[in-house]
Amino acid sequence: MISITNASCVFRHASGREVRALDRISSTIGDGEFVCLLGRSGHGKSTLLRSLAGLNTLTAGEIAVDGRPVKGPGIDRGMVFQEDTVFPWMTVQANVEFGLLAQGIPAAERQGVAREWLDKVGLGRFGDSWPKELSGGMRKRVAIATAFAGGAPILLMDEPFGPLDYVTRRDLQNLLIDLWRSTGRTIIFVTHDIEEALVLAERALVLRAGRIVDDIRVDLTRPRDEEERASPRGIAISKTILGHLELEQHTPGAA
Amino acid sequence: MTDIDATRDAMPVADKATAPARPSPEIWWTLGGIALFFIVWTLGHLVIGRYLPPPWQVIAAAVTHFFDSRYFVGLGLPPGGYWPHLVSTTYTALLGCAVGAVIGTLTGLGSAHSNVIHQITRPIVAILGTVPILVAAPFFLIWFGVSENSKIILVAFYSAVVLHLYALRAVEHLHPSFAESASTLGAGPWMIFHRVSLPGSVPELFGGLRAALGAAWGLAAITELLGTDRGIGRVIITTWGVQDIASMMGGLLLLALIAVIADALLMLARRAATRWMPEGAL
Numbered sequence: 377m378i379s380i381t382n383a384s385c386v387f388r389h390a391s392g393r394e395v396r397a398l399d400r401i402s403s404t405i406g407d408g409e410f411v412c413l414l415g416r417s418g419h420g421k422s423t424l425l426r427s428l429a430g431l432n433t434l435t436a437g438e439i440a441v442d443g444r445p446v447k448g449p450g451i452d453r454g455m456v457f458q459e460d461t462v463f464p465w466m467t468v469q470a471n472v473e474f475g476l477l478a479q480g481i482p483a484a485e486r487q488g489v490a491r492e493w494l495d496k497v498g499l500g501r502f503g504d505s506w507p508k509e510l511s512g513g514m515r516k517r518v519a520i521a522t523a524f525a526g527g528a529p530i531l532l533m534d535e536p537f538g539p540l541d542y543v544t545r546r547d548l549q550n551l552l553i554d555l556w557r558s559t560g561r562t563i564i565f566v567t568h569d570i571e572e573a574l575v576l577a578e579r580a581l582v583l584r585a586g587r588i589v590d591d592i593r594v595d596l597t598r599p600r601d602e603e604e605r606a607s608p609r610g611i612a613i614s615k616t617i618l619g620h621l622e623l624e625q626h627t628p629g630a631a
Numbered sequence: 632m633t634d635i636d637a638t639r640d641a642m643p644v645a646d647k648a649t650a651p652a653r654p655s656p657e658i659w660w661t662l663g664g665i666a667l668f669f670i671v672w673t674l675g676h677l678v679i680g681r682y683l684p685p686p687w688q689v690i691a692a693a694v695t696h697f698f699d700s701r702y703f704v705g706l707g708l709p710p711g712g713y714w715p716h717l718v719s720t721t722y723t724a725l726l727g728c729a730v731g732a733v734i735g736t737l738t739g740l741g742s743a744h745s746n747v748i749h750q751i752t753r754p755i756v757a758i759l760g761t762v763p764i765l766v767a768a769p770f771f772l773i774w775f776g777v778s779e780n781s782k783i784i785l786v787a788f789y790s791a792v793v794l795h796l797y798a799l800r801a802v803e804h805l806h807p808s809f810a811e812s813a814s815t816l817g818a819g820p821w822m823i824f825h826r827v828s829l830p831g832s833v834p835e836l837f838g839g840l841r842a843a844l845g846a847a848w849g850l851a852a853i854t855e856l857l858g859t860d861r862g863i864g865r866v867i868i869t870t871w872g873v874q875d876i877a878s879m880m881g882g883l884l885l886l887a888l889i890a891v892i893a894d895a896l897l898m899l900a901r902r903a904a905t906r907w908m909p910e911g912a913l
């Protein structure tokens with residue numbers, strides 16, 4: 377379980393201006409949840425995710441995983457970045473093995489685990505390829521396989537499908553849902569795309585100006601196809617989120 | 632999961648890889664450039680006269696005195712023609728460049744990783760980097776003696792500064808999310824250094840190596856002009872004494888030939904070491 381207690385983060389710009397990226401955020405995320413962090417650019421989603429990963433230091437408050445405070449990156453928390461982080465100088469197989477190598481797991485076991493994950497993301501035949509020989513969507517699959525193969529029970533994803541085309545993104549969303557359901561890992565997924573949150577999330581945390589302004593249960597049935605998202609409940613959730621993002625200023629009653 | 636999406640996307644690359652390797656028309660332009668060089672040289676000879684010998688005289692001198700030359704011995708050079716001098720200068724350039732490259736790469740990558748190392752090396756590199764290396768050459772001969780060592784140290788000194796700057800820049804150009812991704816996978820500082828920063832810097836390091844090696848030949852020969860018992864520079868300065876310009880230029884031509892071959896080998900090594908890089912990225 378992840379518990380976030382009064383997490384705050386203040387960045388000071390070179391000009392001396394202070395930006396409160398996170399403002400006394402508190403929440404808990406249970407094991408096996410699929411949570412989307414939603415919000416507009418610059419409202420704290422990525423800062424919160426990077427703080428969970430231990431790549432960003434809080435200026436106040438605490439984040440703890442199973443009671444242990446987060447002090448830095450750890451193998452209990454894997455991450456998939458928006459940028460293409462697949463190492464181009466390693467084969468696909470070596471990339472997926474990287475986390476296992478860091479953990480000192482013997483070569484034979486590493487190879488077995490990596491092959492298994494490459495199969496699961498549909499790249500079973502591409503172990504010996506260089507990343508340059510793969511498309512952007514395939515490299516994202518490698519990044520996902522790498523994060524899962526590392527064995528972290530918590531996976532943090534920072535707009536991982538942002539730069540991809542619509543159809544590839546839908547393919548990867550389905551892949552991620554399959555992996556989440558078959559492994560039961562906790563996934564925290566940053567997105568600015570409401571549709572993506574409706575497809576993926578069990579729960580949506582909406583951030584605005586560094587604060588959590590809403591915590592919504594996305595209780596739609598799966599698969600979350602077009603009809604399901606267009607159901608009264610789906611539309612209600614969309615409207616609530618849009619309201620928080622201040623896109624529907626003309627709508628009376630939207631907070 | 633099926634591989635359908637994967638196969639579709641990977642096909643064009645496979646096609647490119649199996650395309651037959653045919654010599655490109657560019658080779659003819661390169662040969663044309665070489666021909667142009669010799670034409671301009673010959674024209675220069677026609678204008679300047681005997682102080683700029685034509686290519687055939689220079690090539691004749693290089694070939695005649697290559698392995699053995701009584702004429703060279705008569706001038707006070709050791710027996711064996713150009714050959715032992717060529718070996719000596721090549722040894723100096725390659726060894727000096729290699730030693731300097733290792734030192735510069737380590738300090739450069741080290742400063743990119745540790746702010747302490749960066750702050751220590753920054754003023755040193757700033758001072759050493761601005762010293763005109765040719766002006767510094769006589770001092771090396773005074774400090775380390777008229778020997779192979781001072782030549783090697785001079786070349787190493789220059790290569791270290793060049794490689795330091797290239798290595799530092801290489802890591803700066805590497806996207807920080809590579810190192811962050813490695814750290815979220817459990818990699819410590821050492822693993823990030825040798826599995827991420829070092830391999831990620833290889834393309835730029837080859838660029839630095841090329842610049843350093845290119846300069847190494849000249850630096851080695853210049854120190855030899857200042858005083859040494861062996862090396863192409865020694866042959867040039869000795870034959871200068873008797874106004875034998877064809878033999879002087881013969882030494883230069885042979886040195887240039889070695890430099891071109893060394894550069895070509897370096898580029899082959901770079902190709903082998905950067906097979907992972909996307910085409911056209913270098």
